[in-house]
Amino acid sequence: xxxxxxxxxxxxxxxxxxxxxxxxxxxxxxxxxxxxxxxxxxxxxxxxxxxxxxxxxxxxxxxxxxxxxxxxxxxxxxxxxxxxxxxxxxxxxxxxxxxxxxxxxxxxxxxxxxxxxxxxxxxxxxxxxxxxxxxxxxxxxxxxxxxxxxxxxxxxxxxxxxxxxxxxxxxxxxxxxxxxxxxxxxxxxxxxxxxxxxxxxxxxxxxxxxxxxxxxxxxxxxxxxxxxxxxxxxxxxxxxxxxxxxxxxxxxxxxxxxxxxxxxxxxxxxxxxxxxxxxxxxxxxxxxxxxxxxxxxxxxxxxxxxxxxxxxxxxxxxxxxxxxxxxxxxxxxxxxxxxxx
Numbered sequence: 001x002x003x004x005x006x007x008x009x010x011x012x013x014x015x016x017x018x019x020x021x022x023x024x025x026x027x028x029x030x031x032x033x034x035x036x037x038x039x040x041x042x043x044x045x046x047x048x049x050x051x052x053x054x055x056x057x058x059x060x061x062x063x064x065x066x067x068x069x070x071x072x073x074x075x076x077x078x079x080x081x082x083x084x085x086x087x088x089x090x091x092x093x094x095x096x097x098x099x100x101x102x103x104x105x106x107x108x109x110x111x112x113x114x115x116x117x118x119x120x121x122x123x124x125x126x127x128x129x130x131x132x133x134x135x136x137x138x139x140x141x142x143x144x145x146x147x148x149x150x151x152x153x154x155x156x157x158x159x160x161x162x163x164x165x166x167x168x169x170x171x172x173x174x175x176x177x178x179x180x181x182x183x184x185x186x187x188x189x190x191x192x193x194x195x196x197x198x199x200x201x202x203x204x205x206x207x208x209x210x211x212x213x214x215x216x217x218x219x220x221x222x223x224x225x226x227x228x229x230x231x232x233x234x235x236x237x238x239x240x241x242x243x244x245x246x247x248x249x250x251x252x253x254x255x256x257x258x259x260x261x262x263x264x265x266x267x268x269x270x271x272x273x274x275x276x277x278x279x280x281x282x283x284x285x286x287x288x289x290x291x292x293x294x295x296x297x298x299x300x301x302x303x304x305x306x307x308x309x310x311x312x313x314x315x316x317x318x319x320x321x322x323x324x325x326x327x328x329x330x331x332x333x334x335x336x337x338x339x340x341x
Contacts, residue, residue, distance in 0.1 A: 010041030010042055010044065010045040010305075016040045016041065016044055017037075017040070019044070020040055020043065020044070023040075023043070023069060023070060024036055024040070026069055026279045027039070027065060027066065027069060027070070029278055029279055029282065030065040030069070030275050030276070030278055030279060031064075031065050031066060031275075035066075039066040039070060039301060042301035042302065042305055043066065043070040043071055043301065045305055046070075046071045046301065046304055046305050046308060047071060049305065049308040049309060050071070050073070050308065053092050053308060053311075054090060054091055054092060055090060055092040055093070055094055055308060056073045056074060056084075056088055056090035056092070056093055056094070057071050057072050057073050057074075057093075057094045057096060057304070058072065058073070058074045058075070058076075058081050058084060058085070058093060058094070058095050058096065058097070058105070059071075059072035059074070059075050059096040059097065060075075060076070060077070060078070060081065060096065060097035060098075060101060060296065061075065061076065061077055061250040061251075061272070061273050061276060062097070062250075062270040062272045062273060062293055062296040063075075063096050063097065063272060063276075063296060063299060064272055064275070064296075064297070064299075065272070065275050065276055065279075066301060067096050067299060067300075067301060067304065068096075068272070068276045069276070069279065070301070071096075071301070071304060072096060074088070075276075076250075076251060077165065077166075077167060077249055077250040077251045078101060078104070078150040078151070078165045078166075078167075079150070079165040079167045079168060079249070079251070079332075080251060081095070081097065081101060081104070081105065082104050082105070082108060082150070082165075082329065082332075082333070083333065085104065085105035085108045085109050085112075085114075086108040086109060086333065088109075090112070091112055091113065092112065092113045092115070092311075093105050093109065093112055093113070093114045093115070094115045094116075094117065094304060094307060094308060095114060095115070095116050095315075096117060096299045096304060097116075097121070097296065097299070098121045098122060098123045098126075098293075098295050098296060099116060099119070099121055099122050099123065099126065099153075100123055100126045100150065100151055100152060100153060100154075101150075102114055102115075102116040102315045103153065103154045103157075103315055103317060103325075104150060104154075104157075104163075104329065105315070106315040106316075106317055106322070107154060107157070107317060107322050107325045107326050107329055108326065108329055110317075110322055110326075113311070113314060114314065114315040115307045115308070115311065115312070115313050115314055115315070116307070116313050116315060117298075117299050117300070117303035117304045117306070117307045117313065118298040118299055118300075118303050118313070119313050120295075120298060121295045121296065121298040121299060122295050123151050123208075123295060124206070124207065124208060124209040125149065125151035125152070125185055125186055125206045125207070125208055126151050126152050126153050126156075126185075128185045128204070128205070128206030128207070129152060129156055129184055129185040129204055129206055130153075130155070130156065131153075131155040131156055131158065131159045133156075133204075134146060134148070134156055134159040134160065134184065135159060137182050137184075137202070137204075138159075138182070141180070141182055141202055144178065144180045144181065144182050144202065145161040145162070145176045145178055145181055145182065146159065146160045146161050146162075146181075146182045146184065147160065147161065147162050147163070147164055147169075147172055147173055147176065147181050147182070147183050147184070148160035148162075148163055148164070148184045148185070148328070149163070149164060149165070149166075149169070149183075149184060149185060149186050149189060150163055150164065150165045151185070151186065151208075152184065152185060154317050154321050154322065154325050155321055155325075156184070156185075157324075157325035157328050157329065158320075158321045158322075158324035158325040158328070159324075160184070160325075160328045161176065161328060161331065162175070162176065162328050162331040162332055162335075163328045163329050163331070163332045164332055165249065165332075166189060166233065166234050166235065166248075166249040166250075167248075167249035167251055167252060168332065168335060169183075169189065169193045169234075170193055170196045170197050171335050172331075172332055172335050173193055173197055173199050173201070174197055174199060175331075175335045176199070178199070179199065179200060180199065180200045180201075180202065181199050181200070181201055181202070182201075182202045183201040183202065183203055183204070184204045184206070185204040185205075185206030186204075186206050186207065186208060186235055187203050187204060187205050187206060187207055188207060188208075188211070188212065188234065188235050188236060188237055188238065189234045189235050190203040190204070191203070191238050192234040192238070192241060192247065193234075207235075208235040209293075209294075210235075210269075210270050210291045210292070210293045211233055211235035211236045211237075211268075211269065211291075212235070212236075212237060213291055214232070214236050214237065214240050214268050214289060214291070215237075215239075215240065216237075216239040216240050216242070216243050218240075218268075218288075218289040219232070219240055219243035219244060219266070219268060219289075220243055222266035222268075222287060222288065222289065223243070223266075226264050226266070226287050227264060228262070228264040228265055228266045228285075228287055229245045229246075229260065229262040229264065229265045229266070230243060230244035230245050230246075230265070230266050230268060231244060231245065231246045231247075231248070231253050231256060231257075231265060231266070231267050231268065231269075232244040232246075232247055232267075232268035232269065233247075233248075233249070233250070233253075233268065233269040234247050234248070234249070236268055236269075240268060244268065246260075250269070250273055253267060253269070253273070253277075254277060254280070257277065257280075257281050257284065258281075261281070261283070261284065262284055263283075263284065263285065264284070264285045264286075264287060265284055265285070265286060265287070266286075266287050266288060266289065267286060267290065268289060268290070269290065270290065270291065270292065270293050270296065271290035271291065271292045272292070272293075272296065273290075274286040274290060
């Protein structure tokens with residue numbers, strides 16, 4: 001494992017400012033201008049390494065702007081990254097996100113090398129449930145299928161009938177063709193899905209440590225103080241969702257902004273989401289509240305560079321777990337294909 005303190009610092013040269021002029025113009029809207037000269041040498045070094053390694057860098061929408069805009073080849077939500085992992089041609093994937101996302105990429109592309117810049121980039125939802133918990137729920141509810149949110153470890157996916165994301169949860173639940181479904185692990189997302197379908201859901205009590213902190217009072221304050229439209233992720237508490245103009249996944253939020261073009265908006269989700277969308281919607285004023293995901297923030301330009309240079313932090317999944325988890329993920333992807341047909 002490489003000690004980041006020992007990494008040679010890429011050297012600034014004036015040519016970088018010209019080579020990355022378009023990126024600099026974009027980043028100036030998103031990060032403090034004094035940080036840009038510090039980021040550019042690392043961005044350049046990573047982009048050079050990508051070419052040498054034949055690598056693709058994928059970044060979740062919650063990644064910081066210098067990663068999302070500076071080095072990522074593919075960006076998106078969990079569903080988008082899952083599709084990309086299954087279909088991209090690159091032999092090497094660097095997943096800038098949290099651990100379960102890198103696992104999903106490896107499950108869907110077992111023949112590829114998948115790296116994560118920091119092995120400790122976890123998720124409170126993924127930590128809230130185990131494969132043993134799923135087996136216990138199955139014993140308590142015999143014959144009831146299990147739909148697990150993508151924010152789960154590979155071993156939980158392997159014990160599930162299908163996986164979903166916040167973007168397709170209702171469709172996946174209804175594709176089970178039963179009156180009851182065990183839905184894991186996010187309680188608040190599960191309540192939102194239950195409100196959108198006639199299928200009865202058996203819920204777990206997992207929560208996202210970022211989204212569960214938002215309050216209805218914060219939402220009302222944003223509307224009353226700033227006359228802002230409110231958009232929230234379905235992992236937020238129900239009383240927050242009751243206050244907002246739109247509830248949707250990270251991708252759905254972007255589509256709503258494209259359609260509505262509000263003057264002011266509060267994205268009630270992870271802070272970097274708004275940071276990255278500012279570049280796409282410069283006429284919209286983005287205001288709080290937001291919370292940072294401490295796990296997403298563990299991914300930095302420095303450890304992206306280190307994992308690419310040393311091919312470190314490879315994701316490995318036991319073969320039997322990978323095969324069963326792949327079947328659950330494939331079921332999710334097949335629902336998407338049917339929806340688009």
